[in-house]
Amino acid sequence: MHRSTLASQKVELVMAHELFGFSEELKGVGKLPIFVGDHPLVPKANDAHVFNKSLVRRILLSMKGGDTSFLLEGDKGTGKSSLVTQLHNRLNKPMINITGSNGVDDTHLLGCKTIKGGDVQEVDGVLSYAYRHGLSCLIDELCTLRPGVLVGINDILQGDGVINLKHHGIDPTLDPRELLNVDGGMTIVKHPLFRLFATDNTGGKQQRDARFVGVNAQNSAVRSRMTSFKVGFMTPEEEMKALKGAADVYAAKRQVTPMDNLFIQQLVEFAFRFRKAFAMEEACDNISFREIQRWAYKWMMYSDADESFVDAIYTNLEETDRVLALETFESVFSRKLILPEEHAYSVGDVADKFIQQNVDAAKAALVNAA
Ligand SMILES: Nc1ncnc2c1ncn2[C@@H]1O[C@H](COP(=O)(O)OP(=O)(O)O)[C@@H](O)[C@H]1O
């Protein structure tokens, strides 16, 4: 069945590096078969996405080599999810995704029995559907799934070519030789184009936070079944390019003044100074690309560097990190941050002023009475 579907789809061979906008070839990758035509499940393009050449090459070679499941791990906002979606965009490969949480269970991933029109029906979950039809499936925030759920998909993670859906029963009269031929049956065969991608947020706080020890231990058994890649921060140059691209798209869409190149550089400098402090354990959290991107958007919208900084970054920070943020801001912009009223407000100052006024008024009343 899969072969006939694949044979009917038009494919063209394209040099991989051209798809990702690299000027030089990706060693060992060469040409890739790309489906021609639109598919509604291919993610939308972000033309401003900056790809890491080495990472793209290794992922493509692993996909070509037949690896089934991939784990992208890294700090929040480093671009794990967008790497997967933009990779699929360039490859014109359809994908579906689900965001993990402790409420996601086997039925969301592998399906269940349900009642429709009075009849019992078996339905797929996102993962079994992708496995059957040759889509990629992205499970975001994999570490938030409960351990039992992860164990339940071990066969898929390790690339087994056939899986059995637990919620299905088997027709007792069926000849075992026919089991794989039953459409909609208990056993499903992996489509050759199926791939599983997962992202895992292990960076930053979580590694230092004792509350996450259990989660990480659980992950090691899962990781051993997957090809894992670390997604790090972009280089400053890449980050400026990505930020400029995103800011220009935003400015055009919202019809606001585009961001000056100097400001772009300053935002990236802020992020790198803060990250350096985090690496030296002087901060409890890191600054992601997502956050400076939000600062850039707000800066253009508010036409104000300070207020946009406060709303995009400062207010979210822990108290101790706020002090560091103020120092970092001053180092980058050679001036102090002007905090808006709600942050500058000190209840002590206001109380002292109010009490002093009352004391003065009481004194004046005494003088007048005398
Ligand atoms: N390499 C990149 N080039 C351009 N934009 C990026 C890049 N990486 C991340 N972004 C942007 O940063 C934001 C956060 O990325 P995301 O993929 O959601 O991070 P993660 O999944 O690691 O938390 C998104 O708006 C995304 O478009």
Ligand SMILES: [Mg+2]
């Ligand atoms: Mg993500």
